[in-house]
Amino acid sequence: MCLALLWCLQMVAAPPAGVASASSGAGAFDPRHAIDGDHGTRWASDMRDGEWWQLALAQPQCIAGIKIDWETAYAEQYHVDVAGADTNWHTVYATSDGDGQTDFIFFAPVTAAFVRINCERRATGWGNSIYELALLAATNAPRLVASTAGADPAALMDGPTTGSRWPSPKRSPSVV
Ligand SMILES: [Ca+2]
Numbered sequence: 452m453c454l455a456l457l458w459c460l461q462m463v464a465a466p467p468a469g470v471a472s473a474s475s476g477a478g479a480f481d482p483r484h485a486i487d488g489d490h491g492t493r494w495a496s497d498m499r500d501g502e503w504w505q506l507a508l509a510q511p512q513c514i515a516g517i518k519i520d521w522e523t524a525y526a527e528q529y530h531v532d533v534a535g536a537d538t539n540w541h542t543v544y545a546t547s548d549g550d551g552q553t554d555f556i557f558f559a560p561v562t563a564a565f566v567r568i569n570c571e572r573r574a575t576g577w578g579n580s581i582y583e584l585a586l587l588a589a590t591n592a593p594r595l596v597a598s599t600a601g602a603d604p605a606a607l608m609d610g611p612t613t614g615s616r617w618p619s620p621k622r623s624p625s626v627v
Pocket of ligand 1: 491494
């Protein structure tokens with residue numbers, strides 16, 4: 452990741468306004484510690500799979516991503532669900548091979564009133580633990596540009612398919 456992008460993402464990582472709750476975790480591990488702006492505090496669940504953390508936003512807002520700073524006890528398999536005010540949940544991201552640390556996740560912009568991290572399978576014998584979590588706007592998403600007009604460079608990042616591609620023009624240099 453380029454330093455400029457990293458700087459940009461760090462700058463927008465302000466704690467979201469809302470009420471945090473979770474399936475477990477209290478006291479020093481209260482769910483609100485995942486959005487208190489302090490990387491010295493954290494939410495931690497009980498030591499079992501299937502735990503979750505949830506944010507009820509102070510007001511619905513359009514989001515296009517989420518940044519999760521995991522503690523050493525992270526979820527290896529988890530999914531992120533979003534719901535509007537109608538509490539109609541849908542999954543915007545899922546992984547089965549998370550590696551903890553910091554996850555920058557982007558998805559199609561959606562108006563969210565609730566965001567939930569569903570920790571399906573832990574990576575360690577401990578619980579699931581998050582230092583800080585931030586919501587990202589579409590303007591924070593990485594953009595691809597290329598020297599070829601008319602060829603969409605986003606085809607390089609549209610998932611694990613070989614059916615799409617970015618073709619360079621028949622000249623050099625070409626950049627993407
Ligand atoms: Ca914290």
